[in-house]
Amino acid sequence: MASLAGKVAVVTGGGSGIGLATATRLAxxxxxxxxxxxxGASAERVAGELDGLALQADVGRSDEWPSIVEAVTRRFGGIDLAHLNAGVTTGESDITKVTDEIYARATGVNVDGVFFGVRAVVPAMAARGGGSIVATASLAGLIGFSPDPxxxxxxxxxxxxVRSLGPQLGEQGIVINAVCPSIVDTPLIADMREVLESSGFPLIDVEAVSTVVVELLGGDASGEAMVIQAGREALPFRFARPPGPRAGGTxxxxxxxxxxAHDQA
Ligand SMILES: NC(=O)c1ccc[n+]([C@@H]2O[C@H](COP(=O)([O-])OP(=O)(O)OC[C@H]3O[C@@H](n4cnc5c(N)ncnc54)[C@H](O)[C@@H]3O)[C@@H](O)[C@H]2O)c1
Known part of the structure; x- marks a missing residue:
């Protein structure tokens, strides 16, 4: 494992599962x-074990991010690495049963939490001359997934x-990537674990995911969506190019x- 001595990392959802494994590996x-x-109790426990900083916060609230960045900068002097990982499932396959509350929670943590996180950490990283961000997406970010639309x-x-920001953040020395694991053995899937196991579905070990996250955090690649499947090496997903217009050269x-700037006038 490459040394990350002197680097400062923020891990959201670091109290459990993939975030816990990444935080441990980074330390x-x-x-x-x-x-x-x-x-907050999980954050305290994990941070205590890693001699880190525990922050109880809801990543889906934009007003919590300035204090997250301020607290990390006060304690460690800045931010170099971020694993924007906190996420939830809805547990609802029937779209007509997705209430406003369920929808707001899922989009709040999974989308707003990543957007607010990126927006908050980029200036802090740019102030240090660069940085690296990994967002936890999912294989469900690359395929249709009827069990949880x-x-x-x-x-x-x-x-x-992530694909949009890859080229753009490079100008500030910042790389950004996504990890897209299939089903990982964490508390998130605890209620389905038995069903999955008895069906023979291969679960991914959490360490396999944290290994890829930390490699990306220490690497130069940017704008990639890394597919992680049980028992095979992670690889960047290659998107098919959609058809262009029927005009020469376009x-x-x-x-x-x-x-x-077309809609900002
Ligand atoms: N487990 C899987 O099969 C799997 C597969 C692909 C992607 N993922 C993604 O991996 C990420 C981590 O999931 P996990 O499996 O480790 O789950 P987990 O439930 O073990 O951990 C998620 C952590 O996020 C925290 N969290 C939830 N809402 C939050 C919020 N609003 N603000 C701050 N923290 C919050 C939880 O308290 C928990 O500690 C998620 O984004 C999930 O969608 C999981």
Whole structure:
């Protein structure tokens, strides 16, 4: 494992599952770790074990992010790495039964939590000359996933954000990637564990995910969506190019730069 001595990392959802495994791996590589979790007791426990900083916060609330960045900067001097990982499923496959509350919770944690997180940590990283962000998406961010369509929606959003920001954040020395695991053996799937196991569905070990996250955090790749499947090496997903317009020379062409400002007048 490459040394991350002197680096400062923020891990959301660091109190359990994938976030806990990443926080532990980052600390083992020498990083100072801030463990952010809605569950303050879990954050305290994990941070206590890692000599890190525990922060109880709801990542889906934009007003909590300035204090997260301020607390980490006060304790460790800045931010270099962020694993924006906190996430929830809805447990509802029937779209007509997805209440406003269920929808708001899933989009709040999974989408708003990543967007607010990126927006908050980028200036802090830029102030240190660069940084690295990994968002936890899901294989459900790359495929249709009928058991939980709203979860699928949120994870596609994360993948789209990461792919859009990859080239752009590079100008500030910041890389950003997504991990897209299939089903991982964490408390999130505890109620389905027996069903999955008895069906022979191969669960991914949490350490396999944290290994990829920490490699990405220490690497140069950007804008990638890494597929993680049980028993095989992680690989960047290759998106098929959609058909271009039926006009010569425009296949694969992006709109001109000025297009970015088209609706801001
Ligand atoms: N477990 C899987 O099969 C699987 C597969 C693909 C992707 N993922 C994604 O991995 C990420 C981590 O999931 P996990 O499996 O480790 O789950 P987990 O339930 O073990 O951990 C999630 C953590 O996020 C915290 N959290 C929830 N809402 C929060 C909020 N609003 N603010 C701050 N913290 C909050 C929880 O308290 C918990 O500690 C999620 O984004 C999930 O969608 C999980």
């Amino acid at each position: 083992a590589a020498g990083a100072s770790v801030a463990v952010v979790d809605l569950d 709203v979860y699928c929606l949120t994870k596609h959003a994360v993948v789209g954000l 296949v694969g062409q992006m709109p001109p730069k000025e297009f970015a």
